[in-house]
Amino acid sequence: MTAASGAASATDDDAATILDIQGLTKRFGGLTAVDDLSFSVRDNEILGFIGPNGAGKSTVFNCVTGVHKPTSGTITFDGEDITGKRPYQVVKRGLARTFQNFRPLGDRPVIENVELALMDDSVLTLEGLRGRTTAEAARICERVGLGEDLHRLPDELPHAGLLRLELGRALASNPRLLLIDEPFAGLSNREVETVSELLTELRAEGMTLVVVDHNMRGLFSLIDRAVVINFGALVAEGTPAAVKQNPEVQEAYLGRDSS
Amino acid sequence: MPDQPTDASDTPTEAPEQAPDTPEQPMTGIRERLQFARESISLRHVIAVVAFVALALLPFEAEPILMLKLTAAFYFAMFAMSWDVVSGYTGELSFGHSFLFGIGGYGAALMTLEVGTSPAVSIAVGTLAAMVGGLVIGAPALRLKGPYFAIITFLLPTALLDFFIVYKDVFGGELGLSSPDYLVSAETQLTTIAANYYLALAVLAVLFVLLYLVTRSNTGKIFTAIRESEDAVGSVGINPAKFKIFAFVLSAGVGGFAAAMFVHTPAGSPNPTQLLAVTVSINVLLATIFGGIGTISGAALGGVLFYMVRDWLSDITTEIPLLGIEFGDVDLVIFSLVILAIIYFLPGGILGGIERLVSTARGEEPDRVMADGGGRPLERIVDRYRRSFANEDGDDTNSEPRSANDDPERVRERRPEDGEPR
Amino acid sequence: MVSLLSVVINALVLSAIFALVALGLTLIFSVAGVFNLAHGVNVTLGAFTAWYVATVLGLSIWIAAILSILVPAVFSVVLYKGMVQAIENRPMTVMTVTLLIELISEYLIRELIGLQSRSVPALFPGVVRFGGATLTVNRIIAFFTAWALVAVLFVVFDRTKQGKAVIATSMSERGSALVGIDKSRVQLYTWFAAGALAGIAGLFFGSIRTASWDMGLNSLVIAFPIVVLGGMGSIRGTLIAANIFGFLNVFILSYWEPTLARTVPIIALILILLVRPEGLLGREVAA
Ligand SMILES: Nc1ncnc2c1ncn2[C@@H]1O[C@H](COP(=O)(O)OP(=O)(O)OP(=O)(O)O)[C@@H](O)[C@H]1O
Ligand SMILES: [Mg+2]
Numbered sequence: 001m002t003a004a005s006g007a008a009s010a011t012d013d014d015a016a017t018i019l020d021i022q023g024l025t026k027r028f029g030g031l032t033a034v035d036d037l038s039f040s041v042r043d044n045e046i047l048g049f050i051g052p053n054g055a056g057k058s059t060v061f062n063c064v065t066g067v068h069k070p071t072s073g074t075i076t077f078d079g080e081d082i083t084g085k086r087p088y089q090v091v092k093r094g095l096a097r098t099f100q101n102f103r104p105l106g107d108r109p110v111i112e113n114v115e116l117a118l119m120d121d122s123v124l125t126l127e128g129l130r131g132r133t134t135a136e137a138a139r140i141c142e143r144v145g146l147g148e149d150l151h152r153l154p155d156e157l158p159h160a161g162l163l164r165l166e167l168g169r170a171l172a173s174n175p176r177l178l179l180i181d182e183p184f185a186g187l188s189n190r191e192v193e194t195v196s197e198l199l200t201e202l203r204a205e206g207m208t209l210v211v212v213d214h215n216m217r218g219l220f221s222l223i224d225r226a227v228v229i230n231f232g233a234l235v236a237e238g239t240p241a242a243v244k245q246n247p248e249v250q251e252a253y254l255g256r257d258s259s
Numbered sequence: 260m261p262d263q264p265t266d267a268s269d270t271p272t273e274a275p276e277q278a279p280d281t282p283e284q285p286m287t288g289i290r291e292r293l294q295f296a297r298e299s300i301s302l303r304h305v306i307a308v309v310a311f312v313a314l315a316l317l318p319f320e321a322e323p324i325l326m327l328k329l330t331a332a333f334y335f336a337m338f339a340m341s342w343d344v345v346s347g348y349t350g351e352l353s354f355g356h357s358f359l360f361g362i363g364g365y366g367a368a369l370m371t372l373e374v375g376t377s378p379a380v381s382i383a384v385g386t387l388a389a390m391v392g393g394l395v396i397g398a399p400a401l402r403l404k405g406p407y408f409a410i411i412t413f414l415l416p417t418a419l420l421d422f423f424i425v426y427k428d429v430f431g432g433e434l435g436l437s438s439p440d441y442l443v444s445a446e447t448q449l450t451t452i453a454a455n456y457y458l459a460l461a462v463l464a465v466l467f468v469l470l471y472l473v474t475r476s477n478t479g480k481i482f483t484a485i486r487e488s489e490d491a492v493g494s495v496g497i498n499p500a501k502f503k504i505f506a507f508v509l510s511a512g513v514g515g516f517a518a519a520m521f522v523h524t525p526a527g528s529p530n531p532t533q534l535l536a537v538t539v540s541i542n543v544l545l546a547t548i549f550g551g552i553g554t555i556s557g558a559a560l561g562g563v564l565f566y567m568v569r570d571w572l573s574d575i576t577t578e579i580p581l582l583g584i585e586f587g588d589v590d591l592v593i594f595s596l597v598i599l600a601i602i603y604f605l606p607g608g609i610l611g612g613i614e615r616l617v618s619t620a621r622g623e624e625p626d627r628v629m630a631d632g633g634g635r636p637l638e639r640i641v642d643r644y645r646r647s648f649a650n651e652d653g654d655d656t657n658s659e660p661r662s663a664n665d666d667p668e669r670v671r672e673r674r675p676e677d678g679e680p681r
Numbered sequence: 682m683v684s685l686l687s688v689v690i691n692a693l694v695l696s697a698i699f700a701l702v703a704l705g706l707t708l709i710f711s712v713a714g715v716f717n718l719a720h721g722v723n724v725t726l727g728a729f730t731a732w733y734v735a736t737v738l739g740l741s742i743w744i745a746a747i748l749s750i751l752v753p754a755v756f757s758v759v760l761y762k763g764m765v766q767a768i769e770n771r772p773m774t775v776m777t778v779t780l781l782i783e784l785i786s787e788y789l790i791r792e793l794i795g796l797q798s799r800s801v802p803a804l805f806p807g808v809v810r811f812g813g814a815t816l817t818v819n820r821i822i823a824f825f826t827a828w829a830l831v832a833v834l835f836v837v838f839d840r841t842k843q844g845k846a847v848i849a850t851s852m853s854e855r856g857s858a859l860v861g862i863d864k865s866r867v868q869l870y871t872w873f874a875a876g877a878l879a880g881i882a883g884l885f886f887g888s889i890r891t892a893s894w895d896m897g898l899n900s901l902v903i904a905f906p907i908v909v910l911g912g913m914g915s916i917r918g919t920l921i922a923a924n925i926f927g928f929l930n931v932f933i934l935s936y937w938e939p940t941l942a943r944t945v946p947i948i949a950l951i952l953i954l955l956v957r958p959e960g961l962l963g964r965e966v967a968a
Contacts, residue, residue: 352773352776352777354776354780399951399954399955402954402955403954403955405773406716406772406773406776407909407954409716409773409776410716410905410909410950411950411951411954413780414902414905414947414950414951415947415951417902417943417944417947418943418944418947418948421940421941421943421944422944424940425938425940425941425944537784537898538784541780541781541784544777545781548777584789584792584793588792589788589789589792591784591785591788592785592788592789595781595784595785596785598781599764599778599781602774602777602778603767603768
């Protein structure tokens with residue numbers, strides 16, 4: 001496990017790259033959602049991935065995790081080309097994600113939602129007839145703040161609870177890199193704080209995180225670096241402070257946001 | 260109105276306080292263990308054991324004709340269970356499972372009649388052929404959304420039947436083939452019928468246990484997870500396509516095996532009415548909804564009951580007033596109306612209904628007791644289809660959080676974030 | 682040996698009638714977002730209403746024709762109001778329920794009328810000769826009526842407020858609600874129109890071919906490939922696809938194996954869904 005470096009800024013350029021995106025393009029019919037985008041994610045950082053509505057953030061996640069096949073470009077995770085791999089193959093390599101539109105399994109309680117991630121990808125098994133993974137799943141739920149809600153159904157959870165569930169299920173697949181799509185939308189200030197704390201802890205344990213938001217202010221204290229996109233193309237990249245000063249960012253994005 | 264909740268979002272509201280009357284609070288492990296015990300010897304199991312014992316004793320009392328009917332009912336129940344694996348668990352609604360029964364039954368019968376293999380070998384071949392058919396049905400399910408898939412399954416048996424009609428020299432057309440030798444036969448007709456009855460009951464029991472174990476294992480939980488969200492399954496490193504195909508092949512194996520056995524008994528023969536017609540596919544669906552979809556036990560119980568009740572109805576010669584039609588001639592209409600009523604008023608089927616009654620009498624919360632491999636399956640499947648039409652599953656285009664629109668509480672929680680700087 | 686010309690004319694006529702059935706299916710799909718598997722009942726009802734009124738009651742064929750449009754239209758609306766509306770955001774239940782209605786109706790018609798086919802008297806008796814082919818006036822009328830109805834449909838969608846409301850609802854439910862379109866009113870128009878169109882198709886089927894108890898399911902079996910090939914919700918696509926399948930149907934009937942006239946469209950449907958699930962002119966359906 002990497003030493004906990006705390007929230008110190010990760011500006012050292014020799015940090016290894018864990019995810020490398022080169023020339024990524026994704027078209028839906030005539031619409032270019034991602035346009036020749038290149039950036040990389042460094043090992044053990046928290047990267048803010050920012051852009052206004054419809055900028056293509058979720059589409060980038062979908063391409064990286066194999067939900068969509070990129071139109072062109074390559075995606076390298078930990079030195080291995082994972083372009084066009086199926087979602088489950090990507091997850092098995094240690095790259096997990098959460099969905100912006102939550103995908104809870106509405107038919108089962110919280111703990112069993114998390115247990116899904118602990119199951120083997122094997123059809124010929126009678127495992128699970130005795131609850132062996134329950135303890136592990138309960139620990140993960142506890143970790144993401146759902147310790148009180150183990151036996152609740154997703155429908156009974158508040159919005160923040162569903163987000164925690166989404167995080168818990170992703171964590172249970174034991175990723176090295178976690179892509180989180182808009183965790184803070186719809187959370188109260190206090191909930192944003194607790195989730196940020198959790199993410200910081202995860203980083204301290206050696207995980208790398210990419211966090212999406214429309215809004216850089218919410219991410220400012222959390223992230224080490226930011227990548228800003230608009231219309232699917234890169235606008236700026238750098239430390240939060242530097243990105244914020246970038247005139248293109250201010251024009252393309254921050255200006256419009258202060259409504 | 261908009262002002263009042265803003266304060267609430269800043270107050271540290273703990274989740275449990277928001278739903279204070281939920282009974283499950285995991286205070287100790289004892290509570291969980293108690294609950295596990297309660298579920299593991301549920302009413303459903305009691306019913307199953309009692310029914311099984313009663314059916315095993317029956318031949319000592321019954322007329323041969325009743326035994327034959329029950330034999331057919333047992334095989335029909337196996338058809339229903341095979342349908343439930345695919346449609347009840349993975350949520351891929353099939354309107355055409357008779358395609359698989361047709362392949363299994365006709366395949367096996369042709370082996371015995373034309374190739375001359377022994378019934379046992381023929382049954383194995385028929386089962387394998389049906390499993391290949393399961394692959395054929397399962398493949399489109401990997402690419403297509405549910406409703407389109409349902410249409411394909413609906414039309415497949417019709418296409419197969421047409422094929423059988425065109426090549427009627429081989430397949431016997433609308434009339435079907437003659438009956439092959441029985442798998443088991445004895446000196447007297449009565450003993451043969453009794454032997455086949457026990458064979459059918461035994462096969463039903465074995466397949467029931469097999470499917471029960473599979474659906475209660477992790478595999479079954481992954482099936483139902485696919486029903487809820489394929490994206491979620493993929494996102495935790497499980498290959499949904501593999502599990503769907505497995506469900507189809509398993510279902511086809513069970514259904515095809517049952518059909519192949521069935522045509523080698525005195526109760527069944529390889530003809531469209533018993534194996535391939537649209538009505539067979541629909542009957543299987545009706546029987547399973549009748550018993551309780553997504554439970555296997557509901558399909559088994561519903562299958563036997565459906566078959567026997569329909570048979571009983573079809574013997575009623577009383578005329579329906581005004582229409583001048585005998586009740587017996589429209590038995591399926593009556594049954595369909597019953598099923599429509601169940602769809603609208605009793606989504607858990609009769610098993611669910613009984614359990615709901617019992618648990619309400621015991622003062623328990625009914626919905627939880629009905630969960631069997633998760634949720635109330637009919638509603639879950641319905642939900643899956645709603646999502647697939649609403650285009651929600653599969654892309655992340657909608658920028659709103661999942662339920663921000665329909666819950667005023669959540670909309671208001673966004674408010675402070677938008678306006679105020681932190 | 683049938684002359685090629687009369688086969689082609691037959692195909693044109695039949696395609697036009699198929700189009701009427703398929704249009705209703707695709708309209709309901711685009712507005713309600715559901716597959717109406719009971720759509721075939723409208724066809725059967727149209728045909729047998731005409732037969733009953735004209736042959737059994739002995740009334741004028743024109744009264745029969747009007748009723749054969751109204752009865753299915755009303756049935757369609759009652760089906761929507763009575764059964765579908767309550768479950769309309771649950772497409773799977775709608776499919777199951779409408780399929781049951783289809784089967785129940787088919788059973789009842791079989792019990793009440795029997796397995797025997799009936800024929801509806803021609804609207805206009807007589808024949809004309811055309812380039813060596815003999816064709817009944819009835820067919821010509823069917824062809825032109827069907828296309829006239831399609832033209833009317835286009836005008837309605839293009840010009841009238843109600844028609845525009847239907848199109849708007851099919852494009853975006855939320856958007857149309859925002860501009861004040863009453864969705865349940867739009868649904869009523871759509872189900873009414875779908876029932877009426879299918880009823881007319883039934884009337885023509887009954888007088889050109891025959892009316893039989895299984896005609897509903899059989900026209901559904903061919904309407905599905907048509908709407909899927911055309912692209913769900915696309916009227917132009919449906920018209921093109923109706924002609925493709927109409928020609929296919931008539932050519933198989935005339936030159937190949939009659940039984941396969943039902944099988945080939947099914948196989949075609951499966952292939953279309955696997956290769957180009959969005960159809961000719963439709964939106965995407967593949968997962
Ligand atoms: N499956 C799809 N089919 C067609 N267009 C799509 C699809 N997914 C995304 N798009 C389009 O691609 C563009 C980028 O969408 P995307 O969801 O990636 O944006 P985003 O940055 O995540 O926005 P938001 O902040 O609203 O979540 C949008 O115009 C969207 O409509
Ligand atoms: Mg997004």
